Amino acid sequence: MKGIKIIALFILLSPAFKFANAQDLEWVQVANFPAAPRYETIAFELNGKAYAGTGANFTLTPQLYKDFWEYDPTTNIWSQKADFPSTPRYGCVAFAIGNYGYVGTGWDPSQKADFYRYDPVSNSWNPIANFIGAGRYDATAMSNSTSGYLGFGYSPNDWYEYDPITNAWSAKANLPASARQSTSGFVIGNNIYIACGGTAGGSYFNDLWEYNPIANTWTQKSNFPGAPRYASYHFTMCGKGIVGGGGSSSSLFSDYLAYNPVSNSWSSLPTFPGNLYLKGSSFSISEKGYVGFGRNLSSVYSNEIWKLQKIKPTINAVQGPCDTTVQFSMSQSGSNTSYVWLFGDGSSASSLNPSHSYANGTYTVSLISTYECISDTSFISVTIPNPTPVSSSFNTQIDSCNFTISFTAADSTQNHLWLFGNGSSSNLPNPVYTYSGAGNYTITHIVSNQCYSDSTAVTLNVPNAFEDQIFIPNAFSPNNDLKNDVFEFVNRSNCIEFTIDIFNRWGQHIYSGNQDNFSWDGTYQKKACSEGIYPYIIRFNKSYRSGFVTLFR
Numbered sequence: 001m002k003g004i005k006i007i008a009l010f011i012l013l014s015p016a017f018k019f020a021n022a023q024d025l026e027w028v029q030v031a032n033f034p035a036a037p038r039y040e041t042i043a044f045e046l047n048g049k050a051y052a053g054t055g056a057n058f059t060l061t062p063q064l065y066k067d068f069w070e071y072d073p074t075t076n077i078w079s080q081k082a083d084f085p086s087t088p089r090y091g092c093v094a095f096a097i098g099n100y101g102y103v104g105t106g107w108d109p110s111q112k113a114d115f116y117r118y119d120p121v122s123n124s125w126n127p128i129a130n131f132i133g134a135g136r137y138d139a140t141a142m143s144n145s146t147s148g149y150l151g152f153g154y155s156p157n158d159w160y161e162y163d164p165i166t167n168a169w170s171a172k173a174n175l176p177a178s179a180r181q182s183t184s185g186f187v188i189g190n191n192i193y194i195a196c197g198g199t200a201g202g203s204y205f206n207d208l209w210e211y212n213p214i215a216n217t218w219t220q221k222s223n224f225p226g227a228p229r230y231a232s233y234h235f236t237m238c239g240k241g242i243v244g245g246g247g248s249s250s251s252l253f254s255d256y257l258a259y260n261p262v263s264n265s266w267s268s269l270p271t272f273p274g275n276l277y278l279k280g281s282s283f284s285i286s287e288k289g290y291v292g293f294g295r296n297l298s299s300v301y302s303n304e305i306w307k308l309q310k311i312k313p314t315i316n317a318v319q320g321p322c323d324t325t326v327q328f329s330m331s332q333s334g335s336n337t338s339y340v341w342l343f344g345d346g347s348s349a350s351s352l353n354p355s356h357s358y359a360n361g362t363y364t365v366s367l368i369s370t371y372e373c374i375s376d377t378s379f380i381s382v383t384i385p386n387p388t389p390v391s392s393s394f395n396t397q398i399d400s401c402n403f404t405i406s407f408t409a410a411d412s413t414q415n416h417l418w419l420f421g422n423g424s425s426s427n428l429p430n431p432v433y434t435y436s437g438a439g440n441y442t443i444t445h446i447v448s449n450q451c452y453s454d455s456t457a458v459t460l461n462v463p464n465a466f467e468d469q470i471f472i473p474n475a476f477s478p479n480n481d482l483k484n485d486v487f488e489f490v491n492r493s494n495c496i497e498f499t500i501d502i503f504n505r506w507g508q509h510i511y512s513g514n515q516d517n518f519s520w521d522g523t524y525q526k527k528a529c530s531e532g533i534y535p536y537i538i539r540f541n542k543s544y545r546s547g548f549v550t551l552f553r
Contacts, residue, residue: 024334024371026311027273029304031076033292035067036060037301040090040138041293043281044101046120048073050283050290051081051101056090057301064088064108070120071305073285085116085125091137095148097164102148104131111135111154115162132169133160138181138231138279140197144190144213154181154200161213173216180205182279184234186241188261190214193221195243195259198230204248205230208259222264226255231278233291237308238372242289245272245280252276252296256308269308277302287374310337310371315380317365322451324360326382329353334371342366344382360386387451390414394445396460403435403462411447419444421459438462470496472538475550478522487520487549502536502549504529522551 038055045051053068066088070079084103092106104115113135116125131150139153149172151159157179159172180197187193192211198204206228208221224243232246232253244256254276256269277294280302284290292305313330328341333352341349343356344363367378390411397406409416412429419425420433421441435441439462446455471490478485487502500518502511510524522529531553538545 023332024310024336025270025308027270028307028309029274030073030290030307031071031078031305033069033303033305034078035069035080035303036065037293037303038065038090039277039279039293039295039301040092040106041281042092042094042103043283043290043292044094044096045283045285046096046099046101048285049120050285051094051118051120052281052283052293054084054089054092054103054106055293059299059301062088064090068118073288073307081120082123082125085127086114087112089137091139091153093139093141093150095141095143095150097143097146097148100164102128102143102162102164105136105139105141105150105153107137111137129162129167129169131160132171133158140183140185140194142185142187142192144187144192147213149192149211149213151175152180152183152194152197159211172213173211173218175209176218177207177209177220178203178205180230182231182246184232184243184246186234186236186243186259188236188239188241191261193241193259193261195224195234195241196229196232196246198248202249204228210261221261222259222266224257224259225266226257227251227253229253231280231294233280233282235282235284235289235291237284237289238287238374240372242269242308244269245276245278245291247276247278247297250297252278272306274304274306275302287372310334310369310374310376312376313339313367313369313378315365315367315378317380317382319382319384322385322387324384325355325357326384327353327355328365328367330367330378334369337369337371339370340368342368358382358384360384385451387449390447390449390452390454392445392447392454392456394456396443396458398460398462403437404432405435405460405462406430406432407443407445409445409447415448417446417448419446435462472545472547473549474547475552476522477552478528479553485521487522487551488518497541499539500536502534504534505532510534528553 036057038057041052041055043050043052050071054065056064066084068081068084070081087108089106089108092103094103101118106112113131115128115131117128118125136153139150141150148162157175159174160169161172162169180199183197184195195208196205206224208224210219210221229246229248232243234243241259245253247253254272256272257266258269259266277296280292280294282291289308290305294302311332311334313332316329317326319326341354344365362383365380365382393410395408409429416427416429418431421443440459442457442459444457476484476487497515499514501509502520504510511520531551533548533550535548
């Protein structure tokens, strides 16, 4: 078998060009091809799905393949289909016309000229007219809306057209340039474009040619501006031809460029970020380009698949918990991409990072981004709060027996801060607080939620249960005149507990009583005590009081 000899590995980038589209497009790896890694495969697109198969891997057994697979970009899943119906082979060509795929030529290990049509509806193959040129591999094949075209390969520069209606091949004008194999090609409108390629002797090209099927003529166009190469990847995207990757006998390339037929000029695309290979396959689906398979200069084979797509930005929305205005931004914007914001309330904007004011509610915000012919939409949901105003009003209940106040907030569901007027505080909605003593205290109650705050300050009197609730007389006269005949308290509080002890002038204990039975009639051991001054001690829960009472007869 003849071919291009691969001798060494050097990774080389093409000369630097301005990356006009680098901010608008990105490479994303998708599901790997699920069978053996390989190179010299075929691939084509039909009705929004890709089909790929055949190829070779000379490090495995078997070395040649005839399996055939379908890729669904919606689910990112590969599914095996009916095998290619002829011998396992590599270096085939493929194209699609209407609802059918066409696969033929290649090496098995001889150069082939047979051709077959694939029907994805019935998942079946049928032979068609053999290619009328010499059998070959590493040829180039493409199709426009009506016909298929095939040429070049090892090693002619001839060119043929296939008519699916008549199932016939016909010779067309040869390429007016050097014979080559492993070229790149793409279709724009009805015209075919051929770029780059190489020869078995190690010559590489970077010229670009346009074939006009109606005139059956070739016209040279602006050269591919990267390094001369062969076996590169190629596809059509938004009316532009994309060529990149590939290599030479000593180099692999990561640059990709887009050809604009209107201006006859090239512009650079994002550099390919993955492992570098050549002699793989390419296809495009819904204006997204796919590249995969291949072999590097160390004979490592690939089953990776990568996609070139427009960057789909992620929406960011910033708002405070009470804000009705939302600041929008996007994760990444492209210099050649246009944007339209739909705010979900009938309003829109075309600026990059707009802000928008809402009424309360929940809204679905859409960002439509358009690059060339590709549009997609990002979404985010925003909720504008409708917070409830708060009230700091409260009620109190005072327990004068132990200087305790129970506080009850009008709304216990919010955030609360109680300041008790003595340096102490609480965050409970309904606290109970005990003061150390009587007095006037300014109570401040602060209530808040994420959006509102309210405060109320009230001065409360905490009574002294001893001084304010008990009256103690300083004299009595037990003479049976029914006036002040006994020594007792005027107790205005039912919660005060106490004991009292009375002594005579010599300190002798002569009486004991408490809150339940205190009433001294001026006797000791049933004998009347003499007139005089009698000291006493009253003991309460937390304190005591001493004094004197005068007994008159």
